[in-house]
Amino acid sequence: QLQASGGGLVQAGGSLRLSCKASGFTLDDYAVGWFRQAPGKEREGLSVISSSGIATNYLDSVKGRFTISRDNAKNTVYLQMSNLQPDDTAVYSCAADQALSPNGIFTLRAMTRSRGLNYYGQGTQVTVSS
Numbered sequence: 678q679l680q681a682s683g684g685g686l687v688q689a690g691g692s693l694r695l696s697c698k699a700s701g702f703t704l705d706d707y708a709v710g711w712f713r714q715a716p717g718k719e720r721e722g723l724s725v726i727s728s729s730g731i732a733t734n735y736l737d738s739v740k741g742r743f744t745i746s747r748d749n750a751k752n753t754v755y756l757q758m759s760n761l762q763p764d765d766t767a768v769y770s771c772a773a774d775q776a777l778s779p780n781g782i783f784t785l786r787a788m789t790r791s792r793g794l795n796y797y798g799q800g801t802q803v804t805v806s807s
Contacts, residue, residue, distance in 0.1 A: 679798030681771050686804045687761055695756040697771030697798055704728075704747070707795070708776045709754040711745065712788035713767035713803075721767075722785030726754060729779035736785055761805045770800035 683695040697709060710725035724735045724745040733745055742761075747754040754771060774783050774794040787793055 679771050679773060679796050681769060681798045681801040684769060684801030684803045686806065689762055689805055689807050691761050691805070692757070692759040693761065693803060695758065695769055695771075695801060695803075697754045697756075699752045699773065699796070702796075703749075704752050704754065704773060705749050706775055707773040708782045709745075709747065709771060709773045710783065710785070710788050711743075711754075711756045711769060711771050712785075713765075713769045714800075715767035718767075720789045720791075722788035723769075724756065725782045725785060725788075727780045727782045728776040732780040732782050734782055734785060758803075761803070763805045763807045765803060766805050767803060768800035769803050771798040772796060773798075 681697050708727050711723045714720045726733045726745045730747050742759050744757040772788050772794045773796040
């Protein structure tokens with residue numbers, strides 16, 4: 678399973694680092710992504726990273742503010758978020774899908790559905806105050 682952690686309450690302009698840790702399997706062969714869902718809004722895919730860590734993709738609205746990375750030795754993928762704004766308030770979760778190649782990634786849109794990827798994690802709440 679996947680477990681997201683690291684959320685919390687932060688002021689606008691602040692930073693947080695989220696962690697997505699796998700248990701029961703190793704992330705080495707999986708592409709991993711982050712998505713979020715705010716109350717009353719659709720789920721939004723934010724970023725994805727290949728199993729190699731080389732290929733990444735970001736939603737335009739978070740480019741330059743969010744950075745995805747991974748530490749396969751720790752079986753964990755991170756999302757470093759900076760310059761957070763109130764619109765970033767949401768429950769953040771992660772998902773993983775077995776990669777066909779080391780640099781393969783799935784689409785951000787794939788995370789907008791509740792099924793289709795191999796694993797979906799429990800979320801962590803991020804609240805940004807103005």
